[in-house]
Amino acid sequence: MRLVAGFYLSLVLAASVVAEVTAEPELHFLTEHSPPSQYINEAGQIDGVTIQLIQHLQQQLGERLRFSLLPWARAMELAKAEPNTVLFETVRTPAREAQFQWVGPLKYFDMQLYTLPEVVAHPADFAAARLRGCAYRSSAQLGYFKQLGFEEGRNLSVVANAHECQVMAERGRAEVIALNALRYGEFFHMGDVTLQRWQPLYHSYLYLAFSPAIPVERVQRWQDALQQSYLDGTMRRLYQADYPADMIEQLEQYWQADY
Template identity: 30%
Template sequence: MRNALILMVGLLWPCYTIAQTTQSSFLRIYTEEYAPWNFTREDEVTGLNTELIQQLLDKLSLRGRFEIVPWGRAQLFTQTQADSCFFSAVRSAEREKLYQWVGPLSREYVQLFSTDPAHPKFNQFADAAELLIGGQTADAYTDYGMEQGLKIERIAEIPVNLAMLQLKRIDLWLAGSVGGPYIAAQKGIRIYPVASSADVFELWMACNLQVPEAVIDNLNRTLQLSKQDGTLDAIMQRYQE
C-alpha cells in the first residue's frame, strides 16, 4: 500500500508542476493613463515602465495582458484576482503587506503645478495650504500631499485634473515631476512647477499575494540585470528623444 501511494504521488507530481507553471506563466497587468510611464497609443498599452515590464516577461518566457483601467479599479482587481499585478505604484506603508513587489521600475518627485509661469513658488507644500489642489482618487501622491497639509480635491481621471486647472476650478495640480509635464505637453498644455517634495518616490509593480514567489523573485532578478545590461537605458533614451 505504501509503495502504491508513493507511485501515485510520483505520477501526480509532474502534473501538479505543469499546472503550477501554466498558472504562473500568464499575468493580467493593470495600469492607468499616466505617461510617459504607462499610456495608450494606437490602441496599445505602452510607456517606459510598460516596455520595461514587457522586456522582463519576454526574458522569462512569461505572457502578460496589459489593460488600462481607472487607478482605484487597478488596485481592486489586483487584490481580488490571483494572477494579476498593477503598476506604476508607490510602495507605501499602507500597501506594503497587500501585495508582492517588483521594482523599483522608476523614480520621480511629487510637485505642484500651475499654468501661470509667474505663479509664486513655495518652499514646501504646507505653504500652499490655503489653495485648492487637484489630486487623484486612490493615489499615494495625493495621500502624501494631504499629509503635508494640502487641501486636495480627489478626481478619478488625470485629464479631468488638467481641464480643471485650465478652467481655474482648481488652483494647482499635484502630479509627478516626470509624468505631470509629459502628460500636459502631450495635450499641448504648458505647466510650471511651484513646489516640490523633499522625498523621491519609487514606482513599482505590485502583484497579488497568490502569484508564485518564484515568479516575483525571477522578475526582480531579471529587472536588476536589465538595469546593468543597458536595457533600461535604451528604453529611457527613446522617451527622451
C-alpha cells in the same frame, strides 16, 4: 510495434496534459493611462515605454500575461482582491507594504506641487483656502495633499486618473497639481495655462506590485530579470528617448549600489 507506439504516444499525451495543468497561470497586469509609460496607441493596443520593458522581461522569462488599462482606484481594488495580478507603476508606501510583493524599482519620481506663477512670485497674497488642488483617487499624492490641509469637498478635487488633474488646471478648475519635476522641469504648459514648480511634495521609486498569492520564487525571477535589464543596458535603450537623463541616472545608481 503498434502497441508499443501507442503506449509511447499515450505517455507523450499524458505528459502534455500534466504540463498544461501545472503551467503557471497567466499574470494580469493592471495599470492606468499615463503616457509615455502606458497608453492606448493608434492601433487600439496598450503601448508605452514601461509596457515595452515589461514585454521584454516577459520574453526573457517565457511568461504569459495580459494588460488592462483602468482608472487607478479600480486597478488598485482589483489588485488587492484578485490572485495573479500585478499593479504598476506603484509607489511603495508603508500602508501598502504588506499588501503586495514588490519588484523594482522601475521608475523614480521627484513629485512637486505646481501652481500659477503669480502664486510662486507672491505666496503671501494667496491663502491656501483660495487655492484649489487636484489629486487622483487611491494615489500616494492624495495623502500628501491632505497633510498640507487640502480637503475633498472644500479645496481639493479628487479625480479618477492623474492626467485629469492637468485637464482641470487647463480649464481653470485647479490651481495646484502634483507633477514629476524630473519630467516637467520649471514650467508645465497645457493649452493657454502655464504652471510653475512651487514646492516639493515627495520623492519616490515606483514598482511592480505582485499579489501575495503569487509564489515567491516566481516574483524573484521577475526581480532578477529586471535587474538584468539595467545591467545590460536594456532599460537605458528603452527609456532614453522619453524619460529625462536625471531619472535614468538615479535608477542606475540604485541598481549599481546593489552590486
